Amino acid sequence: MKISLTFDNGPHPDVTPRVLDDLAAAGTPATFFAVGRQLDPDTLPLLRRAREEGHRIGNHTFHHAAPFGVLEPPLEAIDEIERTQALLGDLGAERLFRPTAGGEVPDRRLMTPAAHRHLVDGGYSCILWNNVPRDWANIDGWPQVALGQAAGQDWSVLVIHDIATGAMSHLSRFLEMAADQGAQFVSDFPDNCVPIRAGEPLWPMDHLMRIPEAS
Numbered sequence: 001m002k003i004s005l006t007f008d009n010g011p012h013p014d015v016t017p018r019v020l021d022d023l024a025a026a027g028t029p030a031t032f033f034a035v036g037r038q039l040d041p042d043t044l045p046l047l048r049r050a051r052e053e054g055h056r057i058g059n060h061t062f063h064h065a066a067p068f069g070v071l072e073p074p075l076e077a078i079d080e081i082e083r084t085q086a087l088l089g090d091l092g093a094e095r096l097f098r099p100t101a102g103g104e105v106p107d108r109r110l111m112t113p114a115a116h117r118h119l120v121d122g123g124y125s126c127i128l129w130n131n132v133p134r135d136w137a138n139i140d141g142w143p144q145v146a147l148g149q150a151a152g153q154d155w156s157v158l159v160i161h162d163i164a165t166g167a168m169s170h171l172s173r174f175l176e177m178a179a180d181q182g183a184q185f186v187s188d189f190p191d192n193c194v195p196i197r198a199g200e201p202l203w204p205m206d207h208l209m210r211i212p213e214a215s
């Protein structure tokens, strides 16, 4: 059982430091997908620490307001990507991008043709997921749910959130349980969760986009 551990929607000034402590104690690598509006002089150093401790950093939109397919003006997909990318600076050098789904399972609202083209042209990797234990709703029970899902998958890309729900108080317990069950934590992502890798489309995202009708 292979697991790529990803933290979305942070960084958070109180939660992310504890998450980093727990990951360091367990020797577990992870990726932090940061929301641009969370980035300020207090939280940017947390991402810097994460990178120094061997974790990867990605871009998770600026406002995290809605999936690209249903963004209302004045919010716009390419701006949502580039504003956060600019704030990340050198921390964003890997050009990892994770879109906002508006639910656990991505649907046709996820992406737009214009944003897809932008990610390809910009050399981004688009990182999706296949294991969402709903830690924001199942504060105490998410570790069991995550491991149950992972047990049925060759390679899980697990999404949890370094935000102030209380769920991250169970992170170290989760890491212990996972190790006991033989989980191997890795930094890379499987192709089936990566529709675009370093600007190269690996598989079509048509089922995740509302294609405008030809007129």
Ligand SMILES: [Zn+2]
Pocket (backbone or CB within 6 Å): 008, 009, 060, 064, 100
């Ligand atoms: Zn998110």
